[in-house]
Every structure is written in structure tokens, then in C-alpha cells.
Amino acid sequence: MSKNAIYAQSGGVTAVINASACGIIETARKYPDQIGKVYAGRNGIVGILKEDLIDTSEESSESIARLRTAPSGAFGSCRYKLKSIQESRDAYQRLIDVFAAHEIGYFFYNGGGDSADTCLKIAQISEQMGYPVQALHVPKTVDNDLPVTDSSPGFGSAAKYIATSVLEASLDVASMSLTSTKVFILEVMGRHSGWMAAAGGMASSQSHPIPLVILFPEIAFDREQFIQRVRSTVSEHGQVSIVVSEGVAGKDGRFLAGQDGSDAFGHQQLGGVAPTIACIVKQDTGFKYHWAVADYLQRSARHIASRTDVEQAYAVGESAVLMALDGENSVMPAIVRTSDHPYQWKIGKASLAEVANVEKKLPGHFIDESGYGITQACRDYIAPLMEGEDYPEFRNGVPHYIRLVNKSVPRKLDTDFEV
């Protein structure tokens, strides 16, 4: 007898997370004998806890196909971290109750490191509680910090957005720097690791060099040395573009700029390091500057998604279903790079025990000796992930992204759950 599946999106969304949803739903629909309906948690796992489920079988195949080109989370996502089984036993019990009520046999959780951990716990506890489900994690994060997998879907598109933006703004500055702005600063995301900052380095190439200074969260900020670098770059090239990670910190480990408050995972919520750097540049050099903060634009810019990224996002969704049908549990489809030149990849399998709560850092040899740039090894790694375009449909001058009907599944439980 076929069992139903539940899919949930977790954490910050990306330009291609819906391509993974597309891969999961389209693949599941090919195996109606094994997988009944695919439900989605409305706003992620919060929707499952509340028994607020979406019936994706109500969507046409055309609508599901169009998920491939739509950014953000089509079913809603959330920042909600289940704690340990001891601390959050009620929540885990509730999940199992909802799974049992809706005859769920498969759980596909689409997220980053935190959700990999949740996914693993669900597999374990569902077994213990006598209602075993196969729990598979589907990788997603612009931060590219998931281990085992060569890259995380979402990163390639964010990298393409950042590199393109730095290139275009730098050309703007190049044409004005004689009499106007000499220093352009772009703030990018990446709390603890410099993947997104490194992507800024891809704006520059041998055939089209751009004078860049990258401020990585991995390198303690040294004001004097930084200003020296800015001065020498402007002196040599007439301009400089600074790509600064939101996570840049001083020698004392304190972030250069932060807003108060923290998110549900206990991460400090950041923002505003670009104006801080601008202020330093102004005080110490007097150069005319401009600054931009990409914020959500960098993770939602589906209009400039990487085709490679879209294909990989789809593939990890598709493979998760195929692995589930193969009887796999507590695993994550991982992207395996089989060749650099030409870039080739395949889908492998990672055990969630190896993935959960492990953060992949930017390798030390990806940052050059100066500490302000990327190495050829880094370029070789990032370049193929940005490769190719995959434009969405436009209507009236703006992208025309699908909005699903998102019809609710009738509730079966007579209890509520406070989230």
C-alpha cells in the first residue's frame, strides 16, 4: 500500500529551493504505487506541528513544473529549531501524531545544517515511537556550509548574483572614478564563513580584471592594514570595490557591525557593516565612496540564477525521492564533483549523522596570501557552480513567478499544538 509523503522547507529560502520541491513532487508523481500524495508543511515544520498541511496533488503538473523557475519558498518556510529529544519531546510526539494521522511514510526536509539535525532526530524518534518514517534531507543553503556535499543548492545562484553585481557596479565606478566615487562597498551575507564574500572575487578575471578588496569573516579585520590596501589599490587602479561579509569581526572576535537581537537559532542578526566600512574609508582616506547592501536580493534573485545550480537543486530533490523508494533513511543526496575540467558532477549519498551540525568552512587555501582576495583553487571551485543561465518567464517587464493554490489538507487530529 502506498504511503503519503510530507515535504517541508526550512530556514532562509533561496532562488532555487523550489526547484528541489519541483524535483521531489514531479518524481513522486511518477511512482503512485509507492507514494500517495505529497503534502507540504505550510511555513515549514511549523505547519506540520500545527497540522496545517498543503495538498500538492491539487496543483497541476504545469504549476509544479513552473516551481523550477520560482524563487523563495512556495509553501512557506520558517526559522524554528526543534531542540533535543529530551527538551522537545512534545513536539516530536506531535510530529509523529501528524504523520500517523495522515499516513505519512516519507519525510523530505529541505534545508541547511539545522534541519539536517532535525531530520535525523525525526528518523530516530519515529522509530522509537513505533511509527517509523523514512526521513531524508534535501540540501539547501546560500551559505554553502553543508558538509559532505561538494556544494549546496542556492549558493551557485547567489554567487552569480554577487559576482555580476560587483562587476557591474565596478564598471560604473570605473567610468566615474576620476572625478567622483573611487571606493564602492558591497555588503554580502555569510555569517561565519566567507563563501558569499569569495563569490565577489569572481567579478574579476584575467580577461577583465577588477580591483577588489574582500573582507572575509575568516580574517580578523585590521583597520590599518585594510586602509593601506585600499590606498594602494586606488593608487594603482584609480578605484577599488570592497566586498564585505556581514560576519567580519575584529581581532577581539566582535562583529564590526551588528543589530541587536538574534534569530530563533540563537544566531546574532547582522546588517550594516557596509556603512561601517564606508565610515572608516571616509575617515582614514577621504576618498569618495558609495555603498550597497544586497541583503535578501542576493538569495532571491531568481532572474539571474545559475543553470548549474537549478539543475543541481532539481537533482537533489529527485534523488531524495528515488533514495526513499530504495528504502534509504537518514540520508541526504549530496553533490559529488567528479571532475574539475570539464566540470562534472553526480549525486551521491551522505549519512545525516555526518551532515548534522557540521559547518563547512571556506578552506584556508581559498584565501590568498594577502588575506583580501581569492586563489585560483577557489576560482576553480566556484566558477562551475555559477555557470549557465536559466531565465524565468517575464510578463509586463517583471518575472512572472508561479503562485500555487496551496489548498489545505483537511485536519484529522482534534488537538491543537502551540508553536
Next chain:
Amino acid sequence: MSKNAIYAQSGGVTAVINASACGIIETARKYPDQIGKVYAGRNGIVGILKEDLIDTSEESSESIARLRTAPSGAFGSCRYKLKSIQESRDAYQRLIDVFAAHEIGYFFYNGGGDSADTCLKIAQISEQMGYPVQALHVPKTVDNDLPVTDSSPGFGSAAKYIATSVLEASLDVASMSLTSTKVFILEVMGRHSGWMAAAGGMASSQSHPIPLVILFPEIAFDREQFIQRVRSTVSEHGQVSIVVSEGVAGKDGRFLAGQDGSDAFGHQQLGGVAPTIACIVKQDTGFKYHWAVADYLQRSARHIASRTDVEQAYAVGESAVLMALDGENSVMPAIVRTSDHPYQWKIGKASLAEVANVEKKLPGHFIDESGYGITQACRDYIAPLMEGEDYPEFRNGVPHYIRLVNKSVPRKLDTDFEV
């Protein structure tokens, strides 16, 4: 005997100003009997004053054709305003000396309102000084504030970038707002007029509504009323995207946020109103927020240029040359809208006396009664300017934009000029 032409780019560059350069150079090359070489001022009029000219005849026709898809100013631009003829007589004299030395018969000045004024003065003084040149202005400005012409090349692409960015970021927020960010703020350019802010309104459509609050420079900022609007929008839709113009000011006329210093034209240099609005939202509502500052990205984003904008930018360049060959002087090719539905346009002719130093404001009836949104009339105006895509070539994941050789013209004068 054919005379040479000089082309110069002025002021802040755009995603399509090089398409105008392409139109000028390609058209001039068709009439070698009337137009000899097309020189370009290196870094705009500063290059002409310094007799630092670029010989565009050294560029292949392939390179010139590729200007059509390259953002920023291929020959360099500048912020340098000539004052009145009385105050800047030396500079005008120098321009005429350079023109005479290089047998210039045509001057094409590609810029906004300030450069239209300069262009007009050059036509007048060259006549007075006994070396008459035909001076034609080629419209360009993301600010869309040039009079007579229905729109200014550069605006349509910036509008497309802004609308797309607001749409994509709003979808991101939509998928997270239940447990995370409810308020997204994007700061856009537009010192004194709300054209760019209005473009943010194009993110929303009947088929795809987005909860928006637009802060126009035309409407005095009222904190209490604004917060009420933010609250009611979040209450109704669960989220709000705020598009804020850098030029938003309070009832006392003071900008909400500004950096010190001013540019060469005496404009106050702005930036940083997004964090100011974020702070107000936080203090008064406690809603979780994120903010972005588009800055140069919005005017250099050639990767998402409007096809209509590119076509019009090319057409005004092409027409300027044809008008010059027709003997016109002190004029500017203007875009004339001949029909709204379907959108149709042609090139007309504007007298520089009508263009110089006149700023076209956002019409009052383009802002809706609430003061926080745009009207259907505004939508009808902006929509066709954003219509169509015109993607650049990509290589290795990023746009591959032409870099010209920009070979210098041998100097003929033995005097220098301090700029």
C-alpha cells in the same frame, strides 16, 4: 569636406548609455563623407578640456556593436559642471580651441539636465567665438527627470531592476514572515523626484499583488502615519515591503538621512535612509525587519536591462547623428509616446532651450490618495518602459562586457588646461 565629431558622456552612468554611444558611432560610420572620425572625451568633458581624446575609429565594428550590451560609460564620464560663460570663459575658450585643433564640427553630449545646459552654452559660445559647432544633446538619466522627452534612457532599465528586486525580495519575505522578517526595506535613488521609488510599485500587479509602502520624496514623511500604514499592512497581509527614496524628507524639508559633503553640482550626497527607516520600524513596531540599499547596482544592472530602454537609448544616439547631418543645432532627440495601448513611440526633437535646467517631476496624479502607492496612470506610464529583455552574453557565469581599446588621439595643442 567632412568634419570630425566629439562624443562625451556626462554624469552618473546607466545600464544603457553605451547603447547611445553605439547608436552614434555606428550611424556616423555610415556617413564618412560628412563625418570624419568620432572622437570621445576620456572621462567626459574633462577629457576634452585636457585634450585627452579617444579615437573610436580604432575600434572594430564588432567592438562598437557590443557597446549596445555593456553598462556604464565605455569612455569614462565625470561630474564636472561648466558654470556661466562669464565665470567659465577660460574653459569654454579651451573647448573651442580643442574643437578647432581637431576639426570638430559636431559635439554630441550624452547626459542629463546639467549637460543639456552645457551643450546649449557650447553651441552659443562656439558661434560667438567664430568656430561654430553643431552641439546636440543625447538624453540619459536613471532619474527620468529630463523634460520634453517622454522618458529618459536609463530609467526603464533601472525601473525593471527595482521592480524585479522588490518582487523577488517580497516573495522571500512572504515565505518567512510567519516566524521571521515581516518588513523589508529597499532604498532606491532619486534625489528630488520619486520616479525610481514609483518603479518599486511595479513589483505588484493585479495578478500578483505585493503589499507595498512607497516613501516618495514628494510626500513629507509623517512618522505616525507611516507606522500606522506599516501596521495595517502587516496586519492584513502578514508582511510589507517598503521602497524608500534616498530623497525622503520630513515636513521641515530636511532629508531623513544624509551623508556629509556634496557633489560637484552642489547636490547633497545621500545614502543610508534604509537603516533610518528600519530603526523607526523597530522602535515603533518591534517587527523583525531586513533592509537593502541598491545604490549603483540599480543603475548598472545591464544583466536585466529593459529591451525597450536599450532600443530607445540606441535610437536617440542614432537620431542625434541624423539630426546633425540635417543641420540641426542645440537640439535633443526626444522620445515621443504616440500610443499607450499598444505602447508606441517615435523620436521627436526638443530645443535645448526648453530642456536645459528644467527638472521633470513625478506628476501628482501618479501618486495615489494614500501617498504610499502609485496610480494606474503611473503604471500605464512606467510599464512599457520596462518591457522586454535584452540579455548580455555571459562567460564563466558572469556577463562578458566589452572593454574598448580606447586609444588616445595625438595631441595638437601645446598648452595644458587645469581641471
